Each structure stands twice: as C-alpha cells, then as structure tokens.
Amino acid sequence: MKLVTFETGGARHIGAVLPGDTTISDFTAASDTAHFRDMLALIDGGGPALDAARALEAKPASVVEMASVRLLAPVPEPRQMFDCLCFEKHLVQSARNGHLVRGGPPVIPVTDKIPDVYKELPVYYKCNRFSVIGTDQDVIRPRYTTKLDYEMEFGVFLGKSVKNATVEEAEKAIFGYCIFNDVSARDQQMSEMRGMLGPSKGKDFDTGNVMGPYLVTADAVDPSNLTMSVYINGERVSSGTSADMMWSFPQIIAHSTQDETRHAGEFFGSGTVGGGCGLETGRLLEDGDLLELEVTGLGRLRNRIVFQS
Template sequence: MQALIDAGAESLAKAREFVSAHAGDFDPDEVRWLAPLPVPVQMRDFLVFEVHMEGAVWNGARLRERLGEGPPAPTSAPPVPAIWYQQPIYYKCNRFAVAGPGNRIDWPSYSFVADYELELACVIGRGGRDICVDDAPSHIFGYTILNDLTARDAQFKEMQGPLGPAKGKDFDGANVLGPVIVTADEIDPTALTMRAWVNDELWSEGSSATMHWSFPELIAYVSRSETLHPGEILGSGTVGNGCGLELGRMLRDRDVVTLEIDGIGRQTTIINAPHIPERLIL
C-alpha cells in the first residue's frame, strides 16, 4: 500500500484496472485483512470534536476522583480551553503500535481502565509543505477507520505533567486501522455516520459533520514550515460520545469492539484483559 501511495495517480489507475479485471477471483470474506498501512511513515491524532472535548475533560476528572487520584470533579463540564478554537490540537502516535481488524489485543498489564475511541482518519497521498486549505484535498489519498485504544488510568496520571499522552496510548496494537483505505475520489468525508458497538450493543453514534476542524484545515496547519509525506495518517480524534469515557463505562476482558463508518466499512477488535474481569462504571 505504501508503494502504491508513493507511485502516484498513474499507478493507482493501473491498480484499478487490475482489480476490475480480477474482482471475482476471491471472496473478501475468506481472507484475513491486515492493517492497510502496518507501519505508517507518521501518525498524528487530533481532537476536533467539541462534544468529545467537553465530555472527555469532565469525565476524566470524574475518573481521577473515582480512582482516588484527583480532587472532587466539577458538577458540570468545564468550558473548552480557548486555544482549542484557535488552532488544531494533536499529538504524535506510536506508528509501530498499529494493528489490523479482527485481532485480539493484549491489554497492558499496568492498566485497569480500558477504552476505545471511534475516529475517522485520512491518509496523505501527496507530500508538500505550506499547503493551503484550498489545495489540501488534492494531497489526500483516502480515508480509513482508527480505533485509538486508550489505557485511561495511565493516560490521566501521566497527563498531569503538561506534555501529553505516553503509556496511555503507547502499547502494542493500540492503533487499530482498517479494514480498508477508501480513496478520496470515492467518499465525501464531511457527513459520514460513525458507530461503535460493544458485544453487539450500540454504544456510540455520531457524524463527521460535527468536526470543528476539517481535514484540509488540519493539513494546512501541520504543513506550516514542515513537510508532509505520502502515507502519513491524520486521525480526527474521537467523535462526540465515541468512547466509553464519555458514556461513563469502560471496557472489560473479552469485550468485542466493532467500529463502523459509512462508506468505509467495519473493523472489530477483541480485548484480552484477564486482569479486568468487571466493567468499571463511573
């Protein structure tokens, strides 16, 4: 996939011709789908949904209180920091911690609070620097689903130091990508329905239409005095109410998490966490 992205439009056209000629040669249900980019050249994850920003901060304080690691939580959601409206906020992910759909993820032994995060992600197809918003769509190869698995107890402990997440996000298989990358010409990312199920129970439903910052705006921001490269991944951050933290209930051992975004498909992850037998409810 990385080679195909690097090769540009002409090679993509040849790939389409090949697929059209051989579309019936195999049954997609009979193959094991790997992550479309097992080791991306770079990964950044943003926070562009206002509802998630409000809910995550508030319920994060509630979680810290519940774990005995913070003061009493406020009785209502605090205001969103002004900087969030002034510029996109992101952190760099561990690009070596990517998993594909259908995998069993071993939850880290140091964490007892497991969570999923339902995200849309874009894949850069053409590199560049100082890209303007109007030109940014031409730099997008396509879109995929990202499950940003998060060890919440580790995350909120380490983020008391003002530097960002580390072991809360950095463990094997924490970034689940797939099942496919849908090329940009085949999908409109501005109003996609996004859903998450846990053990076939619908937990989350939202829309990419509620993004405060668009992908072209994210590309323009990141590329200021910095070169973006083909194959880089930009995650949208969690859609509003798109994680257990916002809903006040966490994952437990053997939970099956299924994420779906219209036009892209579904991905499923099984949580292997025998040290978390019960579901934490806030």
C-alpha cells in the first residue's frame, strides 16, 4: 500500500493511494476506529490495523480526489528520527569537494579511502523530529547559511518496538519506506563539526526534514536496488542506487537496539546516495529552485526552495 496523510476540510486524515495515483481511499472518513486516527495509530495497530486498511484499499468506503487535498508528510511527527551514513561514494565525493563550502575543512580527510569506522559500525545521529514537512511544501533557507544543500535519501519506519534485535527480527519490524531529504546548511555544518559533536544547526531548522509523498508498506518494496534520482527545475542532476549501501536497514536497526528499546513509529534514514547532494555535484540550492527527489516505487518528493530575507 501507498499510505498518505492529508488535509481535507480542515482536518487531517490518512488513507491509501488507489491505482492510477489520482484518488485516495480515505480511511479516516470511512471508519471511526482508533486505528485510522493518524498514521502513528495505524502503525501502532499492528497486523489487525493493516488488515483493516488493506480491506478499505481493496473496497473503498470513502474516496477523495488527490487534487482536492493537501498531502502532508506521511508521519508528520515521528516518534524519533535517526539518520545514517551508508554510501561510501557520498563520503568520498563530499570530502573531495569540501572546498565548495566556507567555514572549515572537510568533515573527513580528502582521500579515496573512507575512515574505517564507517565500515565497522552503522553510525547515525538523531534528527529534529519536529521539523518534518511533506511534498509540495516550501523548504525555507535559515538566515545563517549561504550554502543550502539537499540530500537524496530514503528511509524506514518501524512497525513495532524491538530491543536487542537480531538482523532477522529487525527486518520483520520494518513497517514501510519513504523518500527522505535531509536538508543541510553546509557552511554551518562544516564549521560546527570541527568540535566533534553534532551535527546541530547544520541540520536543525524548521522545514529541514522532508518526507513523502507516500509511506509504502514493506511488503511492496524491495530495497536492494532502487534507483534514486534528483531533479532541479526539471533537469536530472544525479542518479544513484540503493544497491550501494554499506549497511542494510535491518543491520542498522539491530545495531541501534543494543540494550536500548526502539519504538514503533521511529524513523531511520539511509544517508545520502552517491552523487545525491550539491556538495558532490557542485550545484547547491538557489532561491526559487524546484527540487524533486524520486525513488523507484516510492514516488516523487517535490519542494520549492525559498530564501527568506
């Protein structure tokens, strides 16, 4: 299923996009069950909630036109967010092009060999879960940066709580997948990470975490070889593949659950695919740009870039 959160009649609803991608089976309007209050409630409902959702996808009781509603992020406020760094090509190319950014040296040394830690551990940081927006919403450049960048990623939401999970158990805990744009203030990021903490304001600002347009259930996605493409103002500027990930999502999740409970509704990002950011291609974001991120089977995430004065 391609699940969505949307606004209609001044209220938030959830539903599933129907074949043809022009209509939505409106779960919230069709049933007053608690499972369909919002996307986190659906995730928390587990198997019975998903079965009820699939029944309404197959036989909709209430249908709305996609063009008549406003799509939001599939999960507007995740319970927690983590972002990883799983693509070696991104690391190497970002270091090589660090001269494009003022404010400090590259995060890693300029070399074709990445630090060993990235292959020893699936490292991650925690994101600001309150700064999430969805497709067709503006990304507002923070005033303190002149080097705004996109990061082409995708990620997973957990469907149940797990602790000390095996890789196999972690895989079974994945609820679904969506596109993720980890927007970055590169000059701020490069400067502050010399302190060996963070990132902080290089990542943390309103509209900085972009997700959508859909949350596609795990049964409908093979994450092993997805094409990940970036378009700016209609022109494709890069294309990569999820096949290049150094760590799988089940491996990442299992690592993160060591003596720590991960909860349903938490999100893990893949890190940026090789070539998937302006730091690598030399094309940072400009005022008015229309940025589109597309991943096989997960849709196209579209946002306008706005520089505030």
